[in-house]
Amino acid sequence: MIEPSYSISEYLKNNFGDTEKLPFDTVVKKYPKNFCLISPGEVEERINFLISGVVETKIVKTDGTERITEFFFPNQFFCSLSSLLTQNPTNIYMTCLTDCTIESISYKDFNKALEKSLIVNKLGRKIAEQSYLLRIKREKDMLTKTASERYVELMKNRPEVIQEISLSKIAKYLGIDPHSLSRIRANAFK
Amino acid sequence: MIEPSYSISEYLKNNFGDTEKLPFDTVVKKYPKNFCLISPGEVEERINFLISGVVETKIVKTDGTERITEFFFPNQFFCSLSSLLTQNPTNIYMTCLTDCTIESISYKDFNKALEKSLIVNKLGRKIAEQSYLLRIKREKDMLTKTASERYVELMKNRPEVIQEISLSKIAKYLGIDPHSLSRIRANAFK
Numbered sequence: 001m002i003e004p005s006y007s008i009s010e011y012l013k014n015n016f017g018d019t020e021k022l023p024f025d026t027v028v029k030k031y032p033k034n035f036c037l038i039s040p041g042e043v044e045e046r047i048n049f050l051i052s053g054v055v056e057t058k059i060v061k062t063d064g065t066e067r068i069t070e071f072f073f074p075n076q077f078f079c080s081l082s083s084l085l086t087q088n089p090t091n092i093y094m095t096c097l098t099d100c101t102i103e104s105i106s107y108k109d110f111n112k113a114l115e116k117s118l119i120v121n122k123l124g125r126k127i128a129e130q131s132y133l134l135r136i137k138r139e140k141d142m143l144t145k146t147a148s149e150r151y152v153e154l155m156k157n158r159p160e161v162i163q164e165i166s167l168s169k170i171a172k173y174l175g176i177d178p179h180s181l182s183r184i185r186a187n188a189f190k
Numbered sequence: 191m192i193e194p195s196y197s198i199s200e201y202l203k204n205n206f207g208d209t210e211k212l213p214f215d216t217v218v219k220k221y222p223k224n225f226c227l228i229s230p231g232e233v234e235e236r237i238n239f240l241i242s243g244v245v246e247t248k249i250v251k252t253d254g255t256e257r258i259t260e261f262f263f264p265n266q267f268f269c270s271l272s273s274l275l276t277q278n279p280t281n282i283y284m285t286c287l288t289d290c291t292i293e294s295i296s297y298k299d300f301n302k303a304l305e306k307s308l309i310v311n312k313l314g315r316k317i318a319e320q321s322y323l324l325r326i327k328r329e330k331d332m333l334t335k336t337a338s339e340r341y342v343e344l345m346k347n348r349p350e351v352i353q354e355i356s357l358s359k360i361a362k363y364l365g366i367d368p369h370s371l372s373r374i375r376a377n378a379f380k
Contacts, residue, residue: 082326085319114312121311122304128318129275135325136272
């Protein structure tokens, strides 16, 4: 079950109950499956809102192994936040796992509007807060939950994962090998 | 060298160039050395600004070992941010390592003012952004830098550490035992 998708202006209305609009234009664009939105060495210049599709963020460790750090689903903001805030190069890959429709805000417009706009500051605060909480949750889950518990939670919160994302990617997200994931799935559905 | 300390209103002026004031009162209070500001199970209800002194945040792992996660110095905001944002109990200890003067904002006042106040949203955004960046930096440093490199960086950025914080605490922050820290110090100052 994919949630009905909406736009940034609807997100603002739902979250802040404001009728105030963003003081700049956004851009809505379609991207094909496997399109790489940003890769290591590039500087993040956009704040993205996922209208439809699934996006992954991934790091490649120094030993060459890949780790999927997050999946993003419709109605979520996503970007390489530390690169955006510091304007230093990112160390992540961000890739469309399906065809995606993405609405984007230019950081230049956003940053300029921070001086005077209440709604832009509210949105910037919300994005930073949610990114912080997501990070803390992931760290805590990795330390305190088994791969099996994390799999069951992912399925519960995002049942659409199984339709949209390959098992090898789910295994990379859970930090286990695909065979272990097969065992976990067999047990979870007993 | 301890930086000259200032207040939240001066911080706002320096960071946002605003003359707009916070739409609520803050409380300035002195705390003695070793005073515990928050401990696991409590819910964070304040946003703190350190006017003078040093504060540590610490977690106790399930195996009983302690890990110091951060030191805070004058002119920094600090609180248990995930507890503040979710209003769920914290899992950290936050303790004054020296006598401290702390200016505090009540989260209730802060949260209420978020609806209409530009300066409160700017401040909330800044605190969340800085907390996010600090977290990312610590994670990255733990993965990519040796304890020796992290010690040298800490001394460079915060030379006052050595006067204010015991070596056993610095070792707990670096995640090493005190003997290893003695060796690192001997080599660093050769």
